[in-house]
Amino acid sequence: MSGHLADDGRADPATEVFVAHRSLLFTVAYEMLGSAADAEDVVQETWLRWAGVDLGAVRDRRAYLVRITTRQALSRLRTLGRRKESYIGPWLPEPLLTAPDVAEDIELADSLSMAMLLVMETLTPTERAVFVLRDVFGLGYDEIAEAVGKNPAAVRQIAHRARAHVAARRPRGTVSANETRDALDAFQRAAETGDLQGLLDILSPEVVLLGDGGGVAQAVQQPVVGAGKVARLLAAGLGRISAASLRPAHVNAHPALVLRLNGTIDTVVAVRIDNGLITGLYAVRNPEKLSRMRQETTLRR
Template structure:
């Protein structure tokens, strides 16, 4: 559809508004939209910001002469990467003033995400937090190379570096992530087993049961964003975390429910109060024990828990 000035218009999803007919640019964009969202989300850790990147990518893609494009998928990824990098640098400054710990925005993911082990690992809450420790360009290079298997030449064009520089950045980022990521890929079955034990102990106030499933050096992070109450600093140690959980859940047990869900490709728990989502709790598991608990309570980060998000590589 065009405006009175002859300009093409878009709907709020980043797709052109119109009468149902699509042109090659639109067809290509729609075909790769889930991939582009996944790239942006892994770089930003925020679904809302990833959606904004998709909008910006469409606006630039709609103005491209397709006759000059050799590889449309690579071209779209390049646009999305550049937009995500610009936003990531701006977000870094914004997060410095964030109230309390910052956690990635959780996604209710479709079952097929868990079936792709590498994709599930790359979007897990634990991995996104590791990626937060990378510089923006390092994060982009790592995501494009390790997750999406792009060639160094393609990545170089996306991040405005030489292929030789990209190789060095990739090596440095890979070593950085390897030193901080979970010690091994956790199967959904193993994650579900640990989470079930955690849930039973938490619901019944079984302090010893929690201590049995929590690693001695477990870390609990809470994200309320200054909007709702949450722990303002990391809580470290099995005893402190277990007592905090037993006390907190004990006070709301009469009108709360704790149910499993597939979040960021792995089993997680959703705490509902009066039927409404109050907290999404994801975990990091190492050697069968929970080493990280990530409780997202900021209401602004829970909108993508109402429907499944499709992610693609």
């Protein structure tokens, strides 16, 4: 984004407004797309459209910017859908290194988890946009209607349908950061020592492991289901890794583990926890998806 400067050297009002809302717009786009690279492109497209707007005619600047971002993200979501169809192996959202304070906004943190983003993947593009704008960002039905090109009554129905769909698939009950950390600590200890029983104790019998290598890095091509299979696979793979290379981090506002090999990030492991046990393991290995792990991404509502 190249801003415009007023005569006194300060950014002009349009640029100031955009910069003030940039993190919000990125968060909206990322929640809709699960891809930081695509979310950045959407924010850039939003800026290009915003730069040509007559500020005097804009009543609610935040809502107007969110509307542009939503429209751009919706068209990109359809393109992304086609890309995912030809993606090699499971597709996982792009992990973001986040500041610990993002976790303090419980609703935002909940919507950013890998598990929740994968649930949102099962919605249609319009359902996802409506769900994100209504349930995560609290926009009114009228505002959402303008953003998605539907009437408010239709949006209300879509929101109801999307909410029911998500409720049926989301993790059961809220999981505290401490619970996640305890599960990850146990997982890390078991993984570093190749302790098969230790892994079995923390994994749900129906645990699902998904690996995203994108055809670039080696990863499981199909979901691995069941505690026994997952534990054996992890014990075999992680037993060869030195303890120093597996480290905790805040990923998508939740505790996760980051594996470094020779100082380079190799894998980001996020988890889904239900009733104290790990029910989902998400290992992102595609190097193209690991660039946002080098520095914290600011996310806000």
